[in-house]
Amino acid sequence: MSASAAVPGQQRPRETRTLPAVPPGAVADSFRVACYGEVVTRDTTWSEHSHPFHELLWNGRGASTAVVGARVWTITPTLGLWMPAGTPHSGSAIAGTWFRASFFGFGGAPSISDVPVAVEITPLLRLLLERLDEPGLAPASRAVTEAMLLDVLAPSPRELLLQVPVSALLRPIAEAVREDPRDQRTLTHWAAELGVSPRTISRAFNAETGISFARWVAAVRAQHAVALLTRGLPVEVVADLVGYQSASAFCAAFRRTTGLTPGAFRAS
Known part of the structure; x- marks a missing residue:
C-alpha cells in the first residue's frame, strides 16, 4: 500500500517524524503497561526506529501501516500488530486516524512473539486497553486489569500482510x-x-x-x-x-x- 493510503493519485500534505533506534531493555522502565494515543491531523510517516519495550499498535479510528523490512501490515480498529522490543520498523497513518499504542515494559511483561504478529482487537481486549488509559486508575485496579490484559493477549492468524x-x-x-x-x-x-x-x-x-x-x-x-x-x-x-x-x-x-x-x- 502506498504510504499515504489515500485515494490513488491524490496528493495530500504529509508530515514525517523521526524517532531513534533503541535496543531492547536499553532504557529502564517503571511500568508494566503504558498507553498512548493521538489523532493525526495530516498524513504522517514515522521513519524507521525501534523501542526498548514491546509495543501493541492498534487504532481507535482509521487505518495505518507498519513496515518491517519488505513486509507491510495494515492496522485497523479490529486488527492490531505486536511489535517486539528492538524490532526496526517504520509506519504511516492517514489524516484523521486515531492511532493507539500500548507499551509493555521489557522486564515486566513477556513478549507474545519474537517476531511481529497480528493481534485481533476483540471487544474484551479493547475494553481492557481503554481502561488502562483512564486517568486516575487506582493501583490495585490497574494491576488486575494488566493481569487480565496479559492473559487474553495472543497472536491472531488473521492479518493484513503484504510481502513487497x-x-x-x-x-x-x-x-x-x-x-x-x-x-x-x-x-x-x-x-x-x-x-x-x-x-x-x-x-x-x-x-x-x-x-x-x-x-x-x-x-x-x-x-x-x-x-x-x-x-x-x-x-x-x-x-x-x-x-x-x-x-x-x-x-x-x-x-x-x-x-x-x-x-x-x-x-x-
Whole structure:
C-alpha cells in the first residue's frame, strides 16, 4: 500500500517524524503497561526506529501501516500488530486516524512473539486497553486489569500482510500497483514492457512473495480498500478506486483476502 493510503493519485500534505533506534531493555522502565494515543491531523510517516519495550499498535479510528523490512501490515480498529522490543520498523497513518499504542515494559511483561504478529482487537481486549488509559486508575485496579490484559493477549492468524518484492525485475511492477491499485496491466503486459516471459514474472512473484501475481495484486487492493472503507467511502466507490469493475467483484475478492465482506469489516 502506498504510504499515504489515500485515494490513488491524490496528493495530500504529509508530515514525517523521526524517532531513534533503541535496543531492547536499553532504557529502564517503571511500568508494566503504558498507553498512548493521538489523532493525526495530516498524513504522517514515522521513519524507521525501534523501542526498548514491546509495543501493541492498534487504532481507535482509521487505518495505518507498519513496515518491517519488505513486509507491510495494515492496522485497523479490529486488527492490531505486536511489535517486539528492538524490532526496526517504520509506519504511516492517514489524516484523521486515531492511532493507539500500548507499551509493555521489557522486564515486566513477556513478549507474545519474537517476531511481529497480528493481534485481533476483540471487544474484551479493547475494553481492557481503554481502561488502562483512564486517568486516575487506582493501583490495585490497574494491576488486575494488566493481569487480565496479559492473559487474553495472543497472536491472531488473521492479518493484513503484504510481502513487497524488492528485486530489480519486480520492483517496477510493485511500485506501479501499490501507487495505483487500479492498474490493470496483466502478466502479459508487464512481460512485454520488461522484455521477459510471463512465466519468468510468475515464478519471480511466487519466489519473492510466496503467492501468485494475481493474489498479490488482490492483497494490495485489499490493503488500499481497508484504508478507504475506514474513511467512510461507499463500497461502490471503493471498488472503483481499487480497480474492480463492479462492487460484487470487489466484495468477493475482499472476502477471499480478508475473510470478511466490506460491510462486515466496516461493522467490526
